[in-house]
Amino acid sequence: MIRVMDKTLQHPEGHEARAMDQVTFRSDTVLSDVHLLLPNAHHLMTRLNSVGQPVFLSRFRILREEEQKEACSPSEEESHCRLDEDGDLEVVRKPAETAQGRATAHPVILSQAEGAISDEEEEEEEEYGEMDVIKIEHTMATPLEDVGKQIWRGAFLLSDFILSNPAAFTGATVLELGAGTGLASIVMASVAKTVYCTDVGEDLLRMCQRNVHLNQHYIAASDECGVKVRQLDWTADDFLTDADSEFGWSEDEVSDLHDNTTVIIAADVCYDDDLTDALFRTLYRICSNLRHSSTAYISIEKRLNFTLRHMDVSCEAYDHFRRCLEQITELREKEMRFTVSPVSCSFPQFFQYERVNQLELWKVSAFPFPTQCSSTSSRNHGENDATLKTNPESRSKS
Incomplete structure (x- = not known):
């Protein structure tokens, strides 16, 4: 379960102010969808990161079976955009009492410096x-x-x-x-x-490393695993093997x-075409070098945006993602074969968040054919890397 702890600051004039009121947003600031659900919530800042944004520590409780049915899921009426008689977008607003009642379904923000939790949280952990x-x-x-420093749906x-x-991943090696x-x-x-938990940027990777240390109680790790x-770096041709690098291989x-x-696995990473x-x-490059067949699971959320180019609401980043899925299955590869299929999102909800209909999960399966010679493999890899750059002809064709 995810909740927000009420926290206020005291102004010199004596009146109370919300902690988040002190944050200055830039024109290119992006807000996490998870936290847009409670725009007026109070939050306790634990520190500032290198770009001056506040950093928080949240507790996410995994729902039990009887609680999964009560997880907040949008109704069919709420999850579709509706237009009024003039064709304008009609925003469905929930009653105020409903929004107040949902305060128990969002992160509990802890003070990292003190590490203290409320009596209610202590009782919850005991239970x-x-x-x-x-x-x-x-x-x-x-x-x-x-944007990697935020949590997305x-x-x-x-x-x-x-x-x-869990049985599908037990004992597996995962990237x-x-x-x-x-x-x-x-x-x-x-x-x-x-x-292997990967990304780019030392500040982000250090945050990720701290999260791993915070959850050693949850991770089933041994001396050589975890x-x-x-x-x-997706734009690099190989792994970073610099021995002096903190996060090198x-x-x-x-x-x-x-x-x-x-x-x-990859979660909500397709928001920019490049x-x-x-x-x-x-x-493609990693799957081509794996000894075994592999399966990739990619989650994505279709985000509706009004564009001047189309003069309409569109999902350009999602559309490009779908074109890339089509292209990887059409590769003229003699050594690798890829298949793509959607995964039904009817599985149980273990975390309390808004599972909107725009959330999708895709499965990409890679099947190697090891009987081909290495020279053919090298030639095909080069050809298909070029194909996957999504040239203008392939875009228009899609």
Whole structure:
């Protein structure tokens, strides 16, 4: 369960002010969808990150079976955009009493410095146990280039899927691309043998590493397993193996990844066309070098935006993602074959968030054919890397 702890600040004039009132947002500031659900909530800041945004520590309790039915899910009427008689977008607003009642369904913000929790939270931990609680350090707003420091609904959807199918991931070696705060990797590590939790940016990776340490009680780790936070740049051609880098790869880790990985996950990482192209090139390159067949699970949320180019509401980032899915299945590859299929999101909801109809989960399966010679493999890899750059002809064709 996710809740927000009420916290106010005292102005010099004597009146109370909300902690978040002190934050200055820029024109390119992005707010996490999870926290837009309670825009007037009070929050306690724990520190500032390198870009000056507040960082929070939230507790996410995994719902029990009897609570999953009560998880907040939008009705069919609420989840579709409606137009009035003039064709204007009609926003469905929930009654004020409903919004107030949902305060128990959002993050509890803890003070990182003191580490203290309320009496109610202590009672909750005693009742449900420490293993039911995941603690995540994150931001609520960032400039566009730092959106990985926030928690997005796609990460909750992917985490729900993992918890719904633990047998499929038990003992597996897993790679997460664009892990952000590391929520999905931490959930995956409760059943997997090894999880390579990857992203770029030292500040983001350190935040992710702190989250891994905060959840050692939840991670099923041994001396050589668990979650390994590593840098993986989708625009680079190889792994960072610099021994002086805090998040560099060792040769043994690269070998372990190639020899044992069977699952790849990514949550809500397709919001920019260039990055989406880079994601699919990286996915293709890694899958082509794995010893075993692999399956990638990619969660995405269709975000509706009004564009002047179309003079209409559209989902350009989502449309580009779908074109990339089509392209990877059409590759003229003699060594690799990819299949794509949607995953039904009817699985149980283990976290309390708004599972809107725009959330989707896609499965990309990669099947290698090891009988082909290496020279053919190298030639085909180069040809298909170029194809996956999504040239203008392929876009217009789609």
